[in-house]
Amino acid sequence: MKEFIPHISKLLDGVIGGLSFLLPEFVLTLTFLLSIGCGLLFRGKPMINWWVTVIGILLSGWFAYSQIAFPATSPIFFGMILPDTNGAWLKLLIGFTCLLFCFFVYYSQQLRNHPKRIDDLLGILLGVHIGLNLMAVAVNWLMVYLTIEMVSVGSYVMVGYLARDRKQSEAAMKYVLFGTVCSAVMLYGLSLLYGYSGGLSFVDRTQLTALLEMPPLVFIVATFFVLTGIGFKLSFVPFHFWSPDVYQGAPTPVTAFLSTAPKIGAIALLGRLVIAWSTVMETGLPQLLFYILAGIAIGSMLLGNLAAIRQRQVKRMMAYSSIGHTGFLIMIVLAISQQTFPVLFFFLVSYIMMNVGVFMFADYLEEHLGITTVTEYQGLGKSYPMLMVAMTVLMVSLTGLPPTVGFIAKLLSFSAVMEAYQHNHSLSWLLLLITGAVTTVMALFFYFKIPLNAFLRERKREFPPLAYNGLAVLAILLSLMSLVLGFYPSLLGAF
Numbered sequence: 005m006k007e008f009i010p011h012i013s014k015l016l017d018g019v020i021g022g023l024s025f026l027l028p029e030f031v032l033t034l035t036f037l038l039s040i041g042c043g044l045l046f047r048g049k050p051m052i053n054w055w056v057t058v059i060g061i062l063l064s065g066w067f068a069y070s071q072i073a074f075p076a077t078s079p080i081f082f083g084m085i086l087p088d089t090n091g092a093w094l095k096l097l098i099g100f101t102c103l104l105f106c107f108f109v110y111y112s113q114q115l116r117n118h119p120k121r122i123d124d125l126l127g128i129l130l131g132v133h134i135g136l137n138l139m140a141v142a143v144n145w146l147m148v149y150l151t152i153e154m155v156s157v158g159s160y161v162m163v164g165y166l167a168r169d170r171k172q173s174e175a176a177m178k179y180v181l182f183g184t185v186c187s188a189v190m191l192y193g194l195s196l197l198y199g200y201s202g203g204l205s206f207v208d209r210t211q212l213t214a215l216l217e218m219p220p221l222v223f224i225v226a227t228f229f230v231l232t233g234i235g236f237k238l239s240f241v242p243f244h245f246w247s248p249d250v251y252q253g254a255p256t257p258v259t260a261f262l263s264t265a266p267k268i269g270a271i272a273l274l275g276r277l278v279i280a281w282s283t284v285m286e287t288g289l290p291q292l293l294f295y296i297l298a299g300i301a302i303g304s305m306l307l308g309n310l311a312a313i314r315q316r317q318v319k320r321m322m323a324y325s326s327i328g329h330t331g332f333l334i335m336i337v338l339a340i341s342q343q344t345f346p347v348l349f350f351f352l353v354s355y356i357m358m359n360v361g362v363f364m365f366a367d368y369l370e371e372h373l374g375i376t377t378v379t380e381y382q383g384l385g386k387s388y389p390m391l392m393v394a395m396t397v398l399m400v401s402l403t404g405l406p407p408t409v410g411f412i413a414k415l416l417s418f419s420a421v422m423e424a425y426q427h428n429h430s431l432s433w434l435l436l437l438i439t440g441a442v443t444t445v446m447a448l449f450f451y452f453k454i455p456l457n458a459f460l461r462e463r464k465r466e467f468p469p470l471a472y473n474g475l476a477v478l479a480i481l482l483s484l485m486s487l488v489l490g491f492y493p494s495l496l497g498a499f
């Protein structure tokens with residue numbers, strides 16, 4: 005023990021020096037403990053817990069915003085995390101998504117009227133929020149694995165939170181089983197990387213260079229195994245099987261959250277990995293890794309959009325839509341550098357607004373009218389014109405048509421990929437561009453099903469008048485924001 009005494013002060017200095025960069029997570033941890041206390045002491049007053057959660061997320065966002073001006077210049081906590089400017093922006097976006105979830109839960113009658121209430125669900129949200137924040141700044145495989153598990157365990161509980169019928173129980177069970185297998189496979193892949201590199205940091209030049217000496221077959225297997233864990237959170241092909249059933253069986257607020265927030269942390273992780281490899285290789289990613297990711301992006305875009313065309317249930321359609329958008333995110337990541345991070349951030353912001361907005365409209369109509377399938381939207385445009393016009397704007401934006409934020413997001417992503425193609429004239433970039441353009445056209449055939457039925461089909465029954473609650477108003481505001489950012493994208497380009 006005596007030989008370790010001289011190192012104790014150095015270790016403590018390393019810990020203390022990094023504490024200031026974890027203030028957002030400390031605030032969330034304290035809020036998590038307060039949430040548990042409020043749930044026990046004020047069991048019949050869920051609004052107290054709700055306000056504690058919202059205030060905690062806002063305070064965490066404030067401390068994350070302060071890291072934009074004063075980021076860490078090197079990894080802290082012994083090389084585990086790197087809270088840089090990009091990570092701070094992503095933490096803000098994660099916080100924004102969690103706030104949307106809080107408001108979604110507040111207006112969800114399905115959750116508020118359930119015997120479990122929303123107290124425990126809010127506590128789970130805070131735990132997932134901590135995991136996502138750390139995932140966005142992780143640069144060590146051990147930290148990556150721990151954060152993925154934090155997010156996964158919380159997500160399992162969210163999906164099975166109600167579980168009142170067979171479909172919901174089946175969705176939760178599939179999610180847990182598939183996630184457990186993916187976690188085990190990823191851990192085995194990490195053991196292979198550690199065995200060949202002797203370290204767990206994926207931004208350390210020495211360790212990444214050591215991986216280049218791996219036998220090609222072992223490198224492919226290890227990389228594929230590691231991508232299994234990341235792919236589970238992103239739900240890209242071929243790790244997408246769980247998403248349609250889980251999205252349909254989970255409560256709609258949980259579905260909206262799972263389709264957005266975990267993707268932020270996972271795509272940030274994938275982006276850091278690509279940047280690290282590109283820095284080491286100087287000419288870009290190793291060809292094997294590039295081809296694997298390019299194939300995943302193309303497969304996700306094609307399968308997601310083709311399968312969505314055949315869906316009648318709105319939540320299943322949006323599940324496959326999410327898979328297609330994941331392919332776009334991976335395409336952007338492949339073209340990413342430190343200078344093109346704004347493109348990825350802009351796409352994520354636009355995707356979150358569009359996706360959450362559609363799920364809010366879908367949940368509002370399902371609770372008040374019992375509508376769950378596309379054909380049941382027939383005639384809604386005449387009965388609720390403002391509601392359906394706003395939902396149509398979001399569908400147009402998801403397709404990527406002007407003058408919406410979705411058009412700007414896809415235009416920026418195509419521009420980034422075109423620039424990469426002009427740089428090295430690889431056929432893979434051209435295939436990514438063609439696939440992205442073709443699937444954008446495909447998206448017209450399922451996104452426009454709802455406006456087509458709402459405005460061009462006669463209603464089969466009379467619909468009662470609806471009073472817009474806070475959820476409908478918030479969804480309309482998100483629709484309006486998608487138009488505003490379509491005309492003034494510079495509002496998000498200031499960073």
